[in-house]
Amino acid sequence: xxxxxxxxxxxxxxxxxxxxxxxxxxxxxxxxxxxxxxxxxxxxxxxxxxxxxxxxxxxxxxxxxxxxxxxxxxxxxxxxxxxxxxxxxxxxxxxxxxxxxxxxxxxxxxxxxxxxxxxxxxxxxxxxxxxxxxxxxxxxxxxxxxxxxxxxxxxxxxxxxxxxxxxxxxxxxxxxxxxxxxxxxxxxxxxxxxxxxxxxxxxxxxxxxxxxxxxxxxxxxxxxxxxxxxxxxxxxxxxxxxxxxxxxxxxxxxxxxxxxxxxxxxxxxxxxxxxxxxxxxxxxxxxxxxxxxxxxxxxxxxxxxxxxxxxxxxxxxxxxxxxxxxxxxxxxxxxxxxxxxxxxxxxxxxxxxxxxxxxxxxxxxxxxxxxxxxxxxxxxxxxxxxxxxxxxxxxxxxxxxxxxxxxxxxxxxxxxxxxxxxxxxxxxxxxxxxxxxxxxxxxxxxxxxxxxxxxxxxxxxxxxxxxxxxxxxxxxxxxxxxxxxxxxxxxxxxxxxxxxxxxxxxxxxxxxxxxxxxxxxxxxxxxxxxxxxxxxxxxxxxxxxxxxxxxxxxxxxxxxxxxxxxxxxxxxxxxxxxxxxxxxxxxxxxxxxxxxxxxxxxxxxxxxxxxxxxxxxxxxxxxxxxxxxxxxxxxxxxxxxxxxxxxxxxxxxxxxxxxxxxxxxxxxxxxxxxxxxxxxxxxxxxxxxxxxxxxxxxxxx
Numbered sequence: 001x002x003x004x005x006x007x008x009x010x011x012x013x014x015x016x017x018x019x020x021x022x023x024x025x026x027x028x029x030x031x032x033x034x035x036x037x038x039x040x041x042x043x044x045x046x047x048x049x050x051x052x053x054x055x056x057x058x059x060x061x062x063x064x065x066x067x068x069x070x071x072x073x074x075x076x077x078x079x080x081x082x083x084x085x086x087x088x089x090x091x092x093x094x095x096x097x098x099x100x101x102x103x104x105x106x107x108x109x110x111x112x113x114x115x116x117x118x119x120x121x122x123x124x125x126x127x128x129x130x131x132x133x134x135x136x137x138x139x140x141x142x143x144x145x146x147x148x149x150x151x152x153x154x155x156x157x158x159x160x161x162x163x164x165x166x167x168x169x170x171x172x173x174x175x176x177x178x179x180x181x182x183x184x185x186x187x188x189x190x191x192x193x194x195x196x197x198x199x200x201x202x203x204x205x206x207x208x209x210x211x212x213x214x215x216x217x218x219x220x221x222x223x224x225x226x227x228x229x230x231x232x233x234x235x236x237x238x239x240x241x242x243x244x245x246x247x248x249x250x251x252x253x254x255x256x257x258x259x260x261x262x263x264x265x266x267x268x269x270x271x272x273x274x275x276x277x278x279x280x281x282x283x284x285x286x287x288x289x290x291x292x293x294x295x296x297x298x299x300x301x302x303x304x305x306x307x308x309x310x311x312x313x314x315x316x317x318x319x320x321x322x323x324x325x326x327x328x329x330x331x332x333x334x335x336x337x338x339x340x341x342x343x344x345x346x347x348x349x350x351x352x353x354x355x356x357x358x359x360x361x362x363x364x365x366x367x368x369x370x371x372x373x374x375x376x377x378x379x380x381x382x383x384x385x386x387x388x389x390x391x392x393x394x395x396x397x398x399x400x401x402x403x404x405x406x407x408x409x410x411x412x413x414x415x416x417x418x419x420x421x422x423x424x425x426x427x428x429x430x431x432x433x434x435x436x437x438x439x440x441x442x443x444x445x446x447x448x449x450x451x452x453x454x455x456x457x458x459x460x461x462x463x464x465x466x467x468x469x470x471x472x473x474x475x476x477x478x479x480x481x482x483x484x485x486x487x488x489x490x491x492x493x494x495x496x497x498x499x500x501x502x503x504x505x506x507x508x509x510x511x512x513x514x515x516x517x518x519x520x521x522x523x524x525x526x527x528x529x530x531x532x533x534x535x536x537x538x539x540x541x542x543x544x545x546x547x548x549x550x551x552x553x554x555x556x557x558x559x560x561x562x563x564x565x566x567x568x569x570x571x572x573x574x575x576x577x578x579x580x581x582x583x584x585x586x587x588x589x590x591x592x593x594x595x596x597x598x599x600x601x602x603x604x605x606x607x608x609x610x611x612x613x614x615x616x617x618x619x620x621x622x623x624x625x626x627x628x629x630x631x632x633x634x635x636x637x638x639x640x641x642x643x644x645x646x647x648x649x650x651x652x653x654x655x656x657x658x659x660x661x662x663x664x665x666x667x668x669x670x671x672x673x674x675x676x677x678x679x680x681x682x683x684x685x686x687x688x689x690x691x692x693x694x695x696x697x698x699x700x701x
Contacts, residue, residue, distance in 0.1 A: 010337050011368050013149075018312055019312060024277065027048060028285055032284070046307055047311065053426050059286055060318065061099065093320075097434070112126050135248060136173050137173050140175070142175075143286040152187045155187055163179040166179065177207065180206050182259075188201035190297055194268070237254060254282055258282055271304075274292045314329060332357065372400060373417070382407055386400070388400060392450055392521075396526070407512055407519070409511045409512065412509045415506050416464075436553075437501055445527075448525035453518065458481075461480075463475070465503065468499060553577050557685065577680045580680070581678070591647050591694045592616070593692045593694075600683075605679035607678070607679045611630070615659065635671050649695075
């Protein structure tokens with residue numbers, strides 16, 4: 001039975017998870033020991049580091065992307081381990097991002113991925129038999145499972161079962177018990193009346209004679225004896241359940257003890273729980289992330305303090321192969337998970353919820369309590385307050401309020417969303433996120449705006465986008481909203497001449513004099529970016545960041561900028577992806593120059609590394625249309641004489657189930673297929689070779 005406020009509870013759990021990860025990440029081992037954390041940071045009560053933008057983290061990547069097995073494979077049937085294994089192969093670029101690539105004899109996830117690539121299917125890919133006991137029981141069994149608990153509110157058995165299947169891709173033994181325990185705790189948190197009730201639910205889902213159950217019970221017993229001293233309990237864990245007894249890089253057993261310790265000594269308080277989990281050391285971001293999800297669901301949004309929630313600002317970046325999906329908007333993700341939860345429960349989702357999820361569009365309705373959808377302002381002195389409001393509403397239960405304070409002529413502040421990110425906006429390189437813009441030239445931007453102005457001359461809003469290459473703001477015609485009324489605004493994103501867009505919004509100004517300065521509140525009730533796009537990608541205006549050339553994510557091969565071209569050197573199968581993940585119909589033109597090798601293709605309708613189509617050169621004197629559905633199949637081929645060193649203009653048209661390839665204006669290949677209905681575009685090779693790509697033009701419906 002789906003419970004009331006289901007979406008809000010998911011939202012709180014996901015926020016809680018990411019707060020825990022962000023709090024714990026700067027003090028991970030091995031550099032940060034328990035003693036160093038204690039001596040340097042003392043009694044932690046807030047984030048220990050401020051980030052410009054928090055980089056991608058494996059603890060968040062897994063919960064975001066592994067549930068996509070429910071979209072790709074387990075659509076109308078029970079989930080199986082290999083469905084999640086296929087998601088690993090489809091969304092993780094080999095050796096880059098997603099999870100820790102620490103070496104196949106050190107990192108459990110690295111080993112499991114290579115097993116999958118070799119054809120060793122889940123669950124054997126993560127089994128003790130395949131990988132050995134120590135590797136199979138590292139912490140990864142429980143750190144990627146949060147979404148499975150969120151999908152089954154109150155149904156601890158099903159949450160545990162799905163989490164175990166997902167975890168079996170890479171783990172076994174106590175690694176699976178950790179997955180079952182944590183997912184059951186999250187599922188129980190939707191309805192529990194105490195932390196002990198949550199822990200009981202987790203224990204009920206694992207063997208009572210397991211080591212995992214033993215450490216949970218040991219911590220509970222210690223807490224009963226000494227309920228006021230978490231440091232003493234942490235020392236007890238060090239003495240009896242520490243890393244010296246459970247080896248590997250991050251064994252699950254010591255960290256399971258920390259999670260239970262934090263929940264018990266946190267006594268149901270969200271902030272104290274994630275703080276204790278972080279102060280205890282060992283795998284700090286993993287532990288604080290897991291208990292953050294549980295306590296986020298348990299205490300709800302009201303239990304999460306603003307000083308932890310506000311810096312999150314409703315978004316994270318991820319590091320999958322899809323740059324479009326890598327900007328994760330919390331309210332949207334919570335609603336998507338809720339729709340999956342309804343589907344898995346067999347219940348119909350409310351029409352209102354279904355109508356608020358629009359794949360392929362930016363659709364921000366500020367409906368969820370506290371939602372900001374990642375909006376920012378550029379001048380905190382003149383726009384000092386940016387917050388969610390339930391006082392002024394339009395199409396939902398809330399809006400985004402921006403307070404403007406005593407504007408005069410010459411003052412301004414931008415109010416904007418970032419659809420694209422650059423390396424300069426991050427403090428570190430962790431997990432190598434990549435990005436494809438979520439807004440393109442030719443698309444429509446619409447919004448509902450309400451102004452409540454208290455003093456001064458009327459404010460004006462000038463729509464703009466920012467060219468990320470030149471940092472230039474391209475401004476359009478200003479509008480003057482009337483105070484006290486909702487104003488519907490709309491504009492078309494202008495062409496940026498081959499550069500990408502990294503800000504989209506309005507410049508807020510007023511012609512008020514010093515004697516009558518403008519002060520008041522502006523409310524955004526809805527913000528939407530939608531419709532067809534038409535744009536070019538000038539490689540002379542791109543950069544190589546996070547090991548990828550913007551705006552692409554690369555899987556294998558060497559991809560470099562070479563003047564105004566993208567240069568690929570392949571040792572075997574390699575590919576590169578960009579664009580809106582949900583685009584259905586499109587055209588693409590690019591100049592492809594094969595330099596060596598016999599495989600050079602355009603990729604379309606890509607739903608990942610293992611799910612896409614390829615059209616292009618395929619052997620000497622031949623072109624082919626190839627489908628990759630976790631294995632390549634040539635659907636049709638044709639003769640076409642081509643040669644190395646010569647430039648060819650590829651023009652691909654994709655409409656419904658029909659695909660057409662033109663080369664230098666000649667129709668050389670047509671095919672029909674219904675397997676993939678939408679996806680990204682890109683380029684790739686199936687074997688050793690070298691080519692360049694230039695003059696890229698894209699048009700979408």
